[in-house]
Amino acid sequence: MPVTFELNGRSTTVDVSPETPLLWVLRDTLNLTGTKYGCGIAACGACTVHIDGEAARSCVYPISSVSAKRVTTIEGLSMDRSHPVQEAWIEAQAPQCGYCQSGQIMTAVAFLKKTPSPTPQQVDAAMSDNICRCGTAQRIRKAVLHASELMQAQGGAR
Numbered sequence: 829m830p831v832t833f834e835l836n837g838r839s840t841t842v843d844v845s846p847e848t849p850l851l852w853v854l855r856d857t858l859n860l861t862g863t864k865y866g867c868g869i870a871a872c873g874a875c876t877v878h879i880d881g882e883a884a885r886s887c888v889y890p891i892s893s894v895s896a897k898r899v900t901t902i903e904g905l906s907m908d909r910s911h912p913v914q915e916a917w918i919e920a921q922a923p924q925c926g927y928c929q930s931g932q933i934m935t936a937v938a939f940l941k942k943t944p945s946p947t948p949q950q951v952d953a954a955m956s957d958n959i960c961r962c963g964t965a966q967r968i969r970k971a972v973l974h975a976s977e978l979m980q981a982q983g984g985a986r
């Protein structure tokens with residue numbers, strides 16, 4: 829049955845089995861491969877996207893429940909990597925292998941919307957459920973704190 833939702837600002841319709849996880853619709857049907865598969869059981873955060881502005885783990889989110897909702901993936905954050913979180917990530921050289929980083933960035937963006945001026949401890953708590961096997965947690969903390977500064981300077985979250 830067709831499902832229509834807003835994807836990165838554009839109305840999108842897919843015709844797949846209703847139980848298909850959003851992750852696989854994004855990657856296999858729509859060819860948006862920035863969102864990664866890590867565990868498939870909502871335990872690692874690699875597949876994090878935004879659904880109606882909230883961070884969500886797309887590997888366990890059936891496409892049928894996305895109907896009429898607003899989905900944002902890493903590809904939709906900005907056209908040119910100019911989102912302050914992306915800029916801060918680049919400046920901090922946060923990624924190592926990079927595999928987990930789309931999910932990290934999407935989690936950070938949703939977190940900073942709710943907590944525009946976080947303490948380092950709040951950053952660590954917010955990011956702790958996004959697993960990074962490369963051990964980039966310190967650089968991620970630095971990037972999130974810097975993104976917060978950039979966003980304040982630019983007049984708030986986006």
Ligand code: FES
Pocket residue numbers: 864865866867868869870871872873874875876885886887888
């Ligand atoms: S792949 Fe979705 S949380 Fe790990």
Ligand code: FES
Pocket residue numbers: 923924925926927928929959960961962963964
């Ligand atoms: S940068 Fe390699 S898993 Fe996080």
